Amino acid sequence: MTAYLIADVTVTDDSWVPDYAARVHEIAARHGGRYLSRSGNIDTLEGKALGNTLIALIEFPSTDAARAFAADPDYAPFAQARKAGSISNFHLIDDTDLAGAIPYLPKG
Numbered sequence: 890m891t892a893y894l895i896a897d898v899t900v901t902d903d904s905w906v907p908d909y910a911a912r913v914h915e916i917a918a919r920h921g922g923r924y925l926s927r928s929g930n931i932d933t934l935e936g937k938a939l940g941n942t943l944i945a946l947i948e949f950p951s952t953d954a955a956r957a958f959a960a961d962p963d964y965a966p967f968a969q970a971r972k973a974g975s976i977s978n979f980h981l982i983d984d985t986d987l988a989g990a991i992p993y994l995p996k997g
Contacts (some may be wrong), residue, residue, distance in 0.1 A: 890995065891984040892952040894922070894959075898977040900942040905970035913967050920958040921950040942975075955981050 900906065914924055927945040931938075949955040958964060959979065971977060985997030 890951055892949045892955045893982050893984070894945075894949065895980040895982065896945040896947070897941045897980075898943050898945070898971070898975050898976060899940060900975045902974035905974040906992075909971060910942050913964065915926055916961055916964045916967070917947055917949075917958050920961065921952045922947045922954065922958055923949075931951075952981060952983060954960050955964040 910927075914922075917924065925946040927943060929943045931941055931944055933939070947955075947958075949958065959968070965966050981997070984994060987992035987997040989996035
């Protein structure tokens with residue numbers, strides 16, 4: 890079951906960004922992860938804007954693969970740097986439909 894990691898990040902100190910941006914996608918790829926977007930072009934259509942610097946969307950083959958990426962010892966120093974230089978939240982969702990009404994998604 891496909892899983893999506895959604896990272897919403899507000900950068901407070903950008904010293905970590907260049908190294909993170911250049912190297913973390915390779916660690917994600919080792920777990921089957923593929924960045925679908927890493928963008929600062931955030932347009933809030935409804936509700937209150939989060940005020941984020943960027944939102945990243947990474948597709949993984951499963952929730953286990955996404956969790957393995959987040960727990961990878963090679964990722965740990967990058968995660969530590971990101972946490973020290975940002976306010977960030979990582980959300981993990983699967984590809985199910987909670988209502989079960991969309992025919993091409995598994996019922997959640």
